[in-house]
Amino acid sequence: MKFDLNHLVTHDWETFYSTDYSLRAKKYNTSAYIRDPQFLEHCCAIKIGTKKTKCYTRSDAIKALQDIDWSNYDLLAHNNHFDGAIDAWHHGIIPRRYFCTLAQTRGLHSNMSGAALAKIAEFYGVGKKSKTYLAPTKGLRKLSPEIMRGLMDGCIIDTDLCFEIFKKQIEVFPEKEIELIDLNIRLFTQPVLALDTNRAQIALKYEEQERLRSIAYSRVDEKTLISNQKFVNALADLGVQAPTKISKYNGEITYALSESDLEFIELLDHENLSVVRLVQGRLAAKSTIIETRAARMIQAGENGQRLPVLLNYYGAATGRFSGGNKLNFQNLPRVDFDDKGNVVPMSGELRKSIIAPPGHVIVVCDSSQIEARTLNWLAGNSEKLDAFRHKRDIYSELASEIYGRQINKKTDPNERFVGKVGELGLGYGMGAPKFQTTLAIGAMGPAVQLPMALCKKAVNTYRRVNPQVPALWKLAEGILKDMCFSRRGSYMCLEWDETDVWFPNGMGLHYPGLRAKHTGDKLSGFEYTKNGAKKHIYGGLLVENIVQGLARIIVTDQMLAVQAVYNTWKLRKEEIARIASMSHDEIISVIPERLAQKALELNLKCMRVPPDWAPTLPLDAEGGFAKEYSK
DNA sequence: ATGCATCGCGCG
DNA sequence: AAAGCGCGCGATGCAT
Numbered sequence: 001m002k003f004d005l006n007h008l009v010t011h012d013w014e015t016f017y018s019t020d021y022s023l024r025a026k027k028y029n030t031s032a033y034i035r036d037p038q039f040l041e042h043c044c045a046i047k048i049g050t051k052k053t054k055c056y057t058r059s060d061a062i063k064a065l066q067d068i069d070w071s072n073y074d075l076l077a078h079n080n081h082f083d084g085a086i087d088a089w090h091h092g093i094i095p096r097r098y099f100c101t102l103a104q105t106r107g108l109h110s111n112m113s114g115a116a117l118a119k120i121a122e123f124y125g126v127g128k129k130s131k132t133y134l135a136p137t138k139g140l141r142k143l144s145p146e147i148m149r150g151l152m153d154g155c156i157i158d159t160d161l162c163f164e165i166f167k168k169q170i171e172v173f174p175e176k177e178i179e180l181i182d183l184n185i186r187l188f189t190q191p192v193l194a195l196d197t198n199r200a201q202i203a204l205k206y207e208e209q210e211r212l213r214s215i216a217y218s219r220v221d222e223k224t225l226i227s228n229q230k231f232v233n234a235l236a237d238l239g240v241q242a243p244t245k246i247s248k249y250n251g252e253i254t255y256a257l258s259e260s261d262l263e264f265i266e267l268l269d270h271e272n273l274s275v276v277r278l279v280q281g282r283l284a285a286k287s288t289i290i291e292t293r294a295a296r297m298i299q300a301g302e303n304g305q306r307l308p309v310l311l312n313y314y315g316a317a318t319g320r321f322s323g324g325n326k327l328n329f330q331n332l333p334r335v336d337f338d339d340k341g342n343v344v345p346m347s348g349e350l351r352k353s354i355i356a357p358p359g360h361v362i363v364v365c366d367s368s369q370i371e372a373r374t375l376n377w378l379a380g381n382s383e384k385l386d387a388f389r390h391k392r393d394i395y396s397e398l399a400s401e402i403y404g405r406q407i408n409k410k411t412d413p414n415e416r417f418v419g420k421v422g423e424l425g426l427g428y429g430m431g432a433p434k435f436q437t438t439l440a441i442g443a444m445g446p447a448v449q450l451p452m453a454l455c456k457k458a459v460n461t462y463r464r465v466n467p468q469v470p471a472l473w474k475l476a477e478g479i480l481k482d483m484c485f486s487r488r489g490s491y492m493c494l495e496w497d498e499t500d501v502w503f504p505n506g507m508g509l510h511y512p513g514l515r516a517k518h519t520g521d522k523l524s525g526f527e528y529t530k531n532g533a534k535k536h537i538y539g540g541l542l543v544e545n546i547v548q549g550l551a552r553i554i555v556t557d558q559m560l561a562v563q564a565v566y567n568t569w570k571l572r573k574e575e576i577a578r579i580a581s582m583s584h585d586e587i588i589s590v591i592p593e594r595l596a597q598k599a600l601e602l603n604l605k606c607m608r609v610p611p612d613w614a615p616t617l618p619l620d621a622e623g624g625f626a627k628e629y630s631k
Numbered sequence: 632a633t634g635c636a637t638c639g640c641g642c643g
Numbered sequence: 644a645a646a647g648c649g650c651g652c653g654a655t656g657c658a659t
């Protein structure tokens with residue numbers, strides 16, 4: 001990417017921290033730390049363009065930064081969510097564009113464990129970070145001249161490293177992804193979502209009450225419910241042997257005591273009511289996460305403050321964003337339904353306590369079955385693409401094949417649901433046993449018990465009806481073989497070399513140290529090194545990674561297109577038209593009430609335009625708007 | 632106290 | 644030949 005270094009400001013703030021008040025402390029996340037009354041800047045190193053880096057103490061630094069005409073300057077830091085938020089929230093500085101070497105490093109080296117400045121500097125051969133200078137400032141609000149000098153020297157070194165790393169990375173970084181990093185950082189530094197504090201507090205109280213009630217009914221104390229061994233003993237006291245399973249983490253035998261363990265859940269139907277209540281108590285006692293995050297949300301929204309959304313750019317190796325700031329906005333519980341289709345009381349309340357600011361609404365749009373569509377496009381499954389194009393009910397169609405009779409959305413919802421799980425899950429090689437448990441756990445909707453024979457039939461049916469998909473797995477295995485032999489190649493919008501599969505936007509999947517694994521003389525898959533650990537990979541899994549990555553590019557490019565149009569709208573003072581968050585296949589915007597319908601139509605239109613590298617990919621989207629964040 | 636691995640569960 | 648996957652946070656349990 002071409003870039004003018006003369007309009008770049010590189011900077012790095014050093015701030016007060018102590019044992020109790022730090023980013024590590026449980027009470028604080030990045031936003032709470034920066035907003036806390038204790039927050040205090042020590043100094044800031046600033047590099048304007050290519051001029052020599054200078055470090056200033058607090059008030060001089062603020063003045064130096066505020067003297068810059070930010071409509072013409074870009075702002076760079078290593079982790080600009082942090083430094084940029086200090087500038088925006090405390091000093092009223094909003095730059096033309098945000099750049100971030102932490103985000104860029106995640107994008108270029110998603111398999112490098114950690115993206116600490118020291119490590120990247122070494123990787124790029126641009127020098128070493130001095131690590132020692134931070135230690136003596138802990139707990140000190142006022143620094144001696146000597147300590148301040150040490151801090152400032154180190155701060156200059158870090159800023160220079162950040163600048164040098166940036167110069168290397170900007171050469172190879174795709175322009176659109178640079179734009180996306182800017183959008184991503186603004187979700188945090190210019191927050192637009194509000195909180196219905198009252199509603200969040202009621203949700204928090206309710207969760208707490210329900211948990212305590214279940215614990216009381218269980219007749220044992222909380223510690224017994226939470227600890228595996230104590231709980232197993234309590235079960236044994238009632239004459240019940242705890243179920244076990246093979247750990248998926250290390251292959252060893254472990255207790256099966258979770259909501260996703262069928263044998264455990266079956267104890268809810270036990271003839272002894274004490275056993276039932278003990279199990280109910282366990283499930284309730286274990287789920288305090290809703291309360292913890294409600295508390296964080298309330299903290300973030302106190303005094304009417306907007307909710308900063310921190311999503312890690314390129315958090316997943318596939319490019320997807322991931323949650324940050326100790327408050328993951330991408331996995332907030334949704335409204336839940338029971339077996340009879342009734343809303344579970346108070347479910348999804350925390351999500352619904354997120355609201356638009358006065359005079360605005362939240363517009364939420366979903367890319368329909370983006371991964372299933374991308375998978376079938378990549379596989380060249382034209383029949384299925386036609387079905388998507390004509391909005392046919394593909395879930396019912398697969399279910400009809402599985403059950404050997406016409407399945408109808410209205411009259412056979414459960415059978416259709418089997419088709420849905422099949423269509424969304426079987427495309428990456430899932431087998432019958434996994435299909436059975438996926439259905440039984442009910443992770444994607446209602447829990448369905450399907451006999452193994454039917455599960456096998458479902459798996460075989462999917463592969464028979466969509467032969468292009470297993471063929472794509474085979475093709476992907478060929479890609480892995482190519483990579484092992486350092487053979488370059490290409491397929492549709494993809495290219496690959498020794499260790500990377502390249503996406504059409506210039507970003508890539510990385511499989512360092514990839515090698516074939518054999519049992520006897522038979523190929524049994526491949527392995528590579530991720531964050532120092534060996535990871536297994538095979539054709540179906542590579543297809544999954546590719547499809548997830550392509551789907552992410554489609555949605556994030558659509559985000560940029562939508563925001564670009566918002567930016568052309570003539571808004572009144574105090575009006576906001578901004579993307580506020582995203583969740584993989586969902587774009588969330590804050591829009592003035594009077595423009596809600598217009599924004600909804602714009603979003604849907606943009607989300608139905610296929611990318612130029614996949615003109616035959618049929619996309620669709622659905623959405624709506626409301627005061628609350630809900631669908 | 633703090634770090635690390637493991638597990639469970641929320642979302643996609 | 645078969646193998647769904649991608650995350651983050653809170654928690655326990657064990658090691659240091």
